Amino acid sequence: MKAYRLLTEDDTSAFCHKVTEALNKGWELHGSPSYAYDHGTGKMRCAQAVIKEAEGEYSPDVKLGGL
Template identity: 70%
Template sequence: MSKIYRLLTEDDTSDFCHKVSLALSKGWELYGPPSMAFDAARGVMRCAQAVTKEIEADYHPDMKLGQQ
């Protein structure tokens, strides 16, 4: 059994909330609080949320984390 980690990022829109909600519905758990930062080059706020998940398989760097 392994614990895997992902950092979900997106512009500060409902798309970010949907991305996090989808991960939660697939068994991922929030890891710490969300973060926000201003992307001056694009003129938008960006959001990030770390999530973790326990999986039965052994971790391997080639695995597609979003498909776990």
């Protein structure tokens, strides 16, 4: 199965750590990162899509963070 996740976080080092952790767990970058202003919090937010080929069949119950 091919898995997809969209990682998001405020524009701090926490976002870079989140993406780095995913890469070290075998996820691959998919497309370009996004950067936008969140009017609700008054902060900039980052997003990066990642994909991973994983064993098994897809189900909505799959915990993507655990792959």
